[in-house]
Amino acid sequence: MSSTExxxxxxxxxxxxxxxxxxxxxxxxxLPWEKRCHALADVLDFHKIINAxxxxxxxxxxxxxxxxxLTYYERWAAAFANILFEKGILHPEELxxxxxxxERRRQMELAL
Amino acid sequence: MNPHxxPHxxPHxxAPIESPADAAPSYYEVxxxxxxxxxxxxxxxxxAEIRHQLEVLDSRTPALGAKIVARAWVxxxxxxxxxxxxxxxxxxxxxxxxxxxxxxxxxNTAKVHNLIVCTLCSCYPRPxxxxxxxxxxxxxxxxxxxxxxxAVLKEFGTEIPEDVEIRxxxxxxxxxxxxxPRRPEGTENFTEEQLAALVTRDAMIGVITVNPVN
Amino acid sequence: MASTSTLGAHIVKAMGEEPAFKVGHAVRISVRxxxxxxxxxxxxxGKCATITxxxxxxxxxxxxxxxxxxxxxxxxxxxxxxQKDLWPEYAGGAxxxxxxxxxxxxxxxxxxx
Numbered sequence: 001m002s003s004t005e006x007x008x009x010x011x012x013x014x015x016x017x018x019x020x021x022x023x024x025x026x027x028x029x030x031l032p033w034e035k036r037c038h039a040l041a042d043v044l045d046f047h048k049i050i051n052a053x054x055x056x057x058x059x060x061x062x063x064x065x066x067x068x069x070l071t072y073y074e075r076w077a078a079a080f081a082n083i084l085f086e087k088g089i090l091h092p093e094e095l096x097x098x099x100x101x102x103e104r105r106r107q108m109e110l111a112l
Numbered sequence: 113m114n115p116h117x118x119p120h121x122x123p124h125x126x127a128p129i130e131s132p133a134d135a136a137p138s139y140y141e142v143x144x145x146x147x148x149x150x151x152x153x154x155x156x157x158x159x160a161e162i163r164h165q166l167e168v169l170d171s172r173t174p175a176l177g178a179k180i181v182a183r184a185w186v187x188x189x190x191x192x193x194x195x196x197x198x199x200x201x202x203x204x205x206x207x208x209x210x211x212x213x214x215x216x217x218x219x220n221t222a223k224v225h226n227l228i229v230c231t232l233c234s235c236y237p238r239p240x241x242x243x244x245x246x247x248x249x250x251x252x253x254x255x256x257x258x259x260x261x262x263a264v265l266k267e268f269g270t271e272i273p274e275d276v277e278i279r280x281x282x283x284x285x286x287x288x289x290x291x292x293p294r295r296p297e298g299t300e301n302f303t304e305e306q307l308a309a310l311v312t313r314d315a316m317i318g319v320i321t322v323n324p325v326n
Numbered sequence: 327m328a329s330t331s332t333l334g335a336h337i338v339k340a341m342g343e344e345p346a347f348k349v350g351h352a353v354r355i356s357v358r359x360x361x362x363x364x365x366x367x368x369x370x371x372g373k374c375a376t377i378t379x380x381x382x383x384x385x386x387x388x389x390x391x392x393x394x395x396x397x398x399x400x401x402x403x404x405x406x407x408x409q410k411d412l413w414p415e416y417a418g419g420a421x422x423x424x425x426x427x428x429x430x431x432x433x434x435x436x437x438x439x
Binding site for chain 2: 016020025030033039040042044045049098099
């Protein structure tokens, strides 16, 4: 079985039984945006705009590099964007423009 | 988040629900904010729903699970109901399962020790325990809890004798799990409140036991 | 719950209403490789298990992952697999088990009829 076959056959989150390090018993209080992100996921699930299983699929679909390098809620945000584009609910351009607007607004608030 | 100690039958402006003004938002925070604002503009979700869900999340903590465990320790009939249908028993306490999941409560005994994990993601009984710790969601625990539970337990300082059966539950669908730890020795005269104070989140995940007094 | 015998009537259940398996049945978890989304981890595929509970009837969660929120339902089962059957070098109690929930379409009967 080639390694490229396994990349598709085994999802990057399917890690039960794989070799792994010692458990580092870290925890951190959620940043406000992380908690908002969690609340957003719950609300999206209530409406079935993005259900919980779609979110899980979307996170795994990011692939192993993104899954490994992004934090837990960063993965959710990226997955939401992709799924909303797939469903035609958001367009990449409108999200990009909104992100520029939000960033600019926040920079202005910081400058005050 | 915003304190909501007043009734909401009248519309008025709330403070924005953004991060403290002294922190530059990360790229992904900007993404989260932007997605949320666009969905609000399109009237697919409302800011009130987000704010309300933040309150829901704040209200769900391990203290709820601890109360359930303490009640099960003192009330054998509640214990039976809890083991028969975890969600229904929690609902007696007003603990609603807003995410539609169901609950199986796993009883630790002299012969059986239970441990819960979600190898595929981070399924966790959030309605009754709140949000899971980082280590529960990270690779080492998820990869190793199913394959070497005894070594994992040792890393948490928990030694389970060889003749005690370890059952690891891997959450993969709509079931969620809560471990009902064994009541420690020396607590016969404890009040329910005192008992609940002994029960930690980690004991309800199953990585530790509830310590005996003294 | 009324049975057909006490009512004296022949009641036919709809397809999918009756669980395919009962508690105590021996099953084997299928081996297949769905692309894009699955909820049966690789480490349990091909393993023999025992049904310990019939959980609930619902939509296939692998379809839910692609947006199917309602539709035909089947049962989810809680299964027990001896740890020694999962891991060749398993270090632990001989009766230690792994319990997992699996959707009906992943299970094959191995118990005699």
